[in-house]
Amino acid sequence: MLCSSTRILFRRAIRRVVPPLSSSFNAKTLSLSPPYHHHNISFFKATTPTPTPLRFSLRTDHTMASQSSPPKSVHDFTVKDARGNDVNLGNYKGKVLLIVNVASQCGLTNSNYTELSQLYEKYREKGLEILAFPCNQFGAQEPGTNEQIVEFACTRFKAEYPIFDKVDVNGNEAAPLYKHLKSSKGGLFGDSIKWNFSKFLVDKEGNVVDRYAPTTSPLSIEKDIKKLLDA
Numbered sequence: 001m002l003c004s005s006t007r008i009l010f011r012r013a014i015r016r017v018v019p020p021l022s023s024s025f026n027a028k029t030l031s032l033s034p035p036y037h038h039h040n041i042s043f044f045k046a047t048t049p050t051p052t053p054l055r056f057s058l059r060t061d062h063t064m065a066s067q068s069s070p071p072k073s074v075h076d077f078t079v080k081d082a083r084g085n086d087v088n089l090g091n092y093k094g095k096v097l098l099i100v101n102v103a104s105q106c107g108l109t110n111s112n113y114t115e116l117s118q119l120y121e122k123y124r125e126k127g128l129e130i131l132a133f134p135c136n137q138f139g140a141q142e143p144g145t146n147e148q149i150v151e152f153a154c155t156r157f158k159a160e161y162p163i164f165d166k167v168d169v170n171g172n173e174a175a176p177l178y179k180h181l182k183s184s185k186g187g188l189f190g191d192s193i194k195w196n197f198s199k200f201l202v203d204k205e206g207n208v209v210d211r212y213a214p215t216t217s218p219l220s221i222e223k224d225i226k227k228l229l230d231a
Helices: 004-017 062-066 109-126 146-157 176-184 218-230
Strands: 028-031 040-043 078-080 086-088 096-102 128-134 199-202 208-212
Antiparallel strands (some): 096 199
16 A cells, blocks of 8 residues: 555656646647557547538439430431431321331342332321331342432332431341330341341331231231221
8 A cells, every 4th residue: 555655756747647638638649650650549629529510412413314215216216318318207296107128139129119109009198108228238139329229119119108228227236216116026036127128017106016027018917007097
């Protein structure tokens, strides 16, 4: 047990080593020697801390905002005509559309072009439009220029419906319209277009309602066209 004089000396020694904390004690940071040199110990004045104002950050997702909504109908697309001019398919609202990828040197050319012209002549006044898109992806059977393709169809088959710019219907370079058509109505063995003269039937609101194989003759789908025209 320490005597009174020893206790007094001990308290004085403690005061010299560890000063008492007070409200005026400023913050000091003590750094420890390696390997703890990156850790700090801080002593702060014993006062009530000033509240830090809350800051809210509003982040706008520019990526999502900049992306346009995906097309919902055929009417949302703009395509090129045979002369390279833009054609807004929204101009066909209220019309029934038969969209066909055509070729000039295919075994199906004569029968399809002939029957397409017959359908158009019979139903154009009732609201049918046939949109022909030349494509050279199948047996390279549409090698000509747009001008040559239009002259061939109009001279030989009296085609009076619009013939558009030559496009790809499959692959990475497929026209956006055809990507939409295929995703809306897949084929029997997948979405890809199988050959020349595949056909898509579109209602007055721009919805793809049916798809027909290249070997399906245009006249055989006349009843489906009439049903949409009468709707």
